[in-house]
Structures are given as C-alpha cells and as structure tokens.
Amino acid sequence: MPGFSIDPLRGLALLDELYAQHQSQGFGRVMQLLLALTFQDEGYRVVRNSVGVPDLVATKKDSRLGYALEVKTGERRISLSPRDIQGVVSTGHVPVVAVLIFPDPEPYWLFLDARSIEAGTYAKRQLIRKPKVPLVFDATAAFRKTLARYHLAAMQGTTALTQAISSAPDPR
Numbered sequence: 001m002p003g004f005s006i007d008p009l010r011g012l013a014l015l016d017e018l019y020a021q022h023q024s025q026g027f028g029r030v031m032q033l034l035l036a037l038t039f040q041d042e043g044y045r046v047v048r049n050s051v052g053v054p055d056l057v058a059t060k061k062d063s064r065l066g067y068a069l070e071v072k073t074g075e076r077r078i079s080l081s082p083r084d085i086q087g088v089v090s091t092g093h094v095p096v097v098a099v100l101i102f103p104d105p106e107p108y109w110l111f112l113d114a115r116s117i118e119a120g121t122y123a124k125r126q127l128i129r130k131p132k133v134p135l136v137f138d139a140t141a142a143f144r145k146t147l148a149r150y151h152l153a154a155m156q157g158t159t160a161l162t163q164a165i166s167s168a169p170d171p172r
Helices: 008-041 082-089 139-156 158-166
Strands: 045-048 056-059 066-072 077-080 094-101 108-113 120-123
Touching: 008 045, 008 056, 008 066, 008 139, 008 158, 045 158, 066 077, 066 082, 082 094, 108 139, 139 158
Parallel strands: 066 094
Antiparallel strands: 045 056, 056 066, 077 120, 094 108
C-alpha cells in the first residue's frame, strides 16, 4: 500500500469503533496486535509474548538488534510495574514502552525509552516529556494504514489478527 494514508480523523473514528466494540481490556489486546502488524508490515519479524513481558519483540533480518516493546493503552493513566520495565530492559533489544495516546483528536503512539522510566502510575500527558526511542519509520502513519487495513478483522476480535501475524512469511 505505498502512498496510501488515512486522515488522523478517520483513524480516530476507527479507534472509537474498536473501543466501543471491545471496551478497555479487549481494546488493549487489539491495539497490541495492530501494533505488531504495523511493525510486521514495515519488514520486522515480530514475536508476541501473550503471557509475559515484553509484549512484542520486533527485529529486522539484517540486524540482531530490535525493539522489545511493552504496549500500554489505558484511557488516561497507565501503570508500569517493575516487571514491565525490567522485562523490556533485560532483553538485549532497545527497551520500549509504547503508549497509545487515545482518546485524542489525533491519536498517536509514544515510543518511550524504558530505561528512563521508573515503575509507577502516570497520566499519559506526563509521559510526553520522557525520552523517546526514535524509530526508522513513521509509526503513527504506518499504524493508521494498518488500522484501516485490518479494521474489519479487529472488530471481530483478536483471532483474525493473531492469524495475520502468525501467517506472515518470515522476513529472514
């Protein structure tokens, strides 16, 4: 889908529909899978950890270095446990806490350096000032594409999204 992009307001509408369908906990699981698909669509091999930390590890075929991501989507506040922080820091990959800023007129992802955050509960707006991890692609624009592409599957729940991740060819 080169050149394909969706308007931030359209992205907001799609996220609103998903939130209404799945509510808080289900929405978080769906966002985690959509973020995994975003990295996958950008050429990363994504490994999900459905029961532990990190939530996702995304690596490129030409590099052993990748990102270890703990994904957070709470409405106004997010909680980070010592286990969340240590789980991404200890992987040997770039440790990231990925926070979806939603609801917001233009929802976007913050990719925070987990080494610069202490365990605790934060208002999302507090996190905006924390050190970021620069990615080599525009993750918010890529996420909006992924959101549009997989929206119907996401409305059904996590099964179809999980299958899309597991059926992707290994980029190695």
